[in-house]
Amino acid sequence: MQKLTLLFIFCFSGYLLQAQNQDEATIKKIFDQELTNGKSYQMLEYLATKIGARLSGSPGAAAAVDWTRHTMLDFADSVWLQPVKVPHWVRGAQEIGKVTNSRKRGTIDMSICALGGSVGTGAAGVTANVVEVKNFDELKQLGQRNIQGKIVFFNRPMDATKINTFTAYSGAVDQRASGPSEAAKYGAVGAIIRSMGSTLEDYPHTGGLRYAPNIPQIPAVAISTKDAELLSRLLKEERDLQFYFETHCQTFPDAPSFNVIGEIKGSLHPEEIIVVSGHLDSWDLSQGAHDDGAGCVQAMEVIRLFKAIGYKPLRTIRAVMYMNEENGLRGGIEYAKQSELKKEKHLAAMESDRGGFTPRGFTMSAPENVVAKVKAWKPLLEPFGLTDFDQQGGGADIGPLANQNVPLFGFLPDSQRYFNYHHTKEDTFDKVNQRELEFGAAAMAALTYLIDQHGL
């Protein structure tokens, strides 16, 4: 009996060792393939430079849907479009922003842009005095008496001492999302939001706002971090400054669009689905190279890589390119809804939406035992610089799958550069480094492989 136990232990250890060697070898093959013959960079070049901006409802978004479908036909077993109605907001003519009456300096042009979803001012523009605040408490204290008829200038910077720039973003973005409606509660006629940028830059960052129900919708713009500093200094010297801004944005009826989905059918458990994903839409000011062209091509590259190295997954691997993450999340919501209706079983969902930078690890939003299982794979991933598995989180588009208890994984690249490009004209293909992008694609493929092989 003892001998049998020993024999069993011996064989089982051998089996484990073999499995580990097999994992090591496949993961090495994935990275080698991507770093020598990867296609993610080439795909991103097309998406970012040939198609470019692709806000929901725009011709660019339609072209991106078409291109993604065609591209995936080359390496997926099947590709289909999932219809989804999306908000249709259009920026219109170039915005104007300026201080009009500085006694010291006359007219001073400022670098602004309308926030996504904002109403426009039309050709008449908005002219008013400016009240600067750092947060909603200050706003409340000032009250209607001080705010009525004014433009509220939200000027709380992202906290530069936060190591993870996404933490700094989370700590400041309430100004952009809710600031306009908060200001309107007290009778403001417009809102200027300090851009969500990590450092001092001379271009503005757009991004979505959310108008609260039953509150007047006032026009809102982002101002570059440099001009936010300048405006703040000017206001300290001249409290009666007048600011003028003019925006021409409009919201049209919801438009038809699509999530684009491609998959490789699982050979052993085709009913178990692993999602790898990014979002196809981008803001209108940029090429959407990091946000989220990078995530899209990385997700597509996972299934292309499996084909390229001849790996036949046990489970179904599904690359989902969601539409409308930026200003509605309609794609992510629709995907989860359809999945529930079809009673699909998702083993895991992974999202890349933090830029195409050097991988540091993955965030997880999953039960403890799943987290523990994934952390046990660290020795297989650490040689590739993937060391951070300690942060909570999944991603915006896969978020709605949480209701179906799907373990969620967020690709976690280095965060230092992201908020220099995010939602700006600077988010262009030349800001993406080929090796960094490829590393991310390979990292996602490696984790997908491990989940596919060992389940969760």
Add this chain to the structure above:
Amino acid sequence: MQKLTLLFIFCFSGYLLQAQNQDEATIKKIFDQELTNGKSYQMLEYLATKIGARLSGSPGAAAAVDWTRHTMLDFADSVWLQPVKVPHWVRGAQEIGKVTNSRKRGTIDMSICALGGSVGTGAAGVTANVVEVKNFDELKQLGQRNIQGKIVFFNRPMDATKINTFTAYSGAVDQRASGPSEAAKYGAVGAIIRSMGSTLEDYPHTGGLRYAPNIPQIPAVAISTKDAELLSRLLKEERDLQFYFETHCQTFPDAPSFNVIGEIKGSLHPEEIIVVSGHLDSWDLSQGAHDDGAGCVQAMEVIRLFKAIGYKPLRTIRAVMYMNEENGLRGGIEYAKQSELKKEKHLAAMESDRGGFTPRGFTMSAPENVVAKVKAWKPLLEPFGLTDFDQQGGGADIGPLANQNVPLFGFLPDSQRYFNYHHTKEDTFDKVNQRELEFGAAAMAALTYLIDQHGL
């Protein structure tokens, strides 16, 4: 007695805990200060964009010496220049490189540049057939019979599957350093070296060659990785291709120059010196922003930060900006020589010469007990993303201090982008991210602080 022991343990634990809290607090202060009020980025902007290229012996190098001395006077206790004679090589007029006789395509311009230290061809240029090799073994097998009178084209790429790009560089750079002399042994009349670049680019990477003694010195150029691929393809189709290149470089007598040194005197052990360093010279094609302007401003920033947060070091902290790392290492050698003559005691030497990218950790070249001591500090550094302390190594300029048994530390940033810029026209200020640079400066200051507080 037992009670006394317990009391001792209790007090000692309290002391340790307090020390750790103190370390945590100071390190946080260092990062906070640098990320909100750092000056490294501003210093680098001046060095890279106002002074620019600064090859040893050039007017740029002299201006950099002057600027560095002046800059450090603002925050160092003392600043001085250490004289050192440096090689003086000048590129001269723009180089020309082309295939002259393709039957299919006629004349094809190629993107080349002379290697540092190469002899020039003069106006006559060099025209010859091309023999492509991947390594010195192939060259030897071809022998004089096949090489005599030809141009040897070394075309072994950096291995893209290496995770650390410096490993890939080490595996390929023998072609640049020794290739010309190796080729000349068999009668070659010129050498073309595939650029040391991580990916396909259309600009060449210069860098130093070393002519072997008693071998004819033949002119040598680097070719862009894209054109290396093209030339290789063309040679497969047309073996009798002629290549023409023209370079106008010259070597002048050694020139006078300086290491620039600034220090804060230690309050308790002034005789124990901790060096933080970078190299002030750069190649002539670039602004030397990452290589090694970043390292210089980070080293200066360590002592500026200590002043800014009011930290008075126990040991002497010395910022050394070496001259001539790129083509002679004369500064590093001279510094070690003078240190030995003066019987100075160096507790540690740290170097930053891998670019101003997000920190990953530090390399070490030190006795086992020192390595163990530093690794015990990991919990204090990991919250800032500094997780890699496992690689061997110090740095080129501090290398000569190894003879005096000085523990050496190399700042280790993420390596993925470095060899897209290294030694090229692309190594400009706009390729440096402010937060990444600042993180590096703070990381170096944090480790310097720990060494200063706890010794080694």
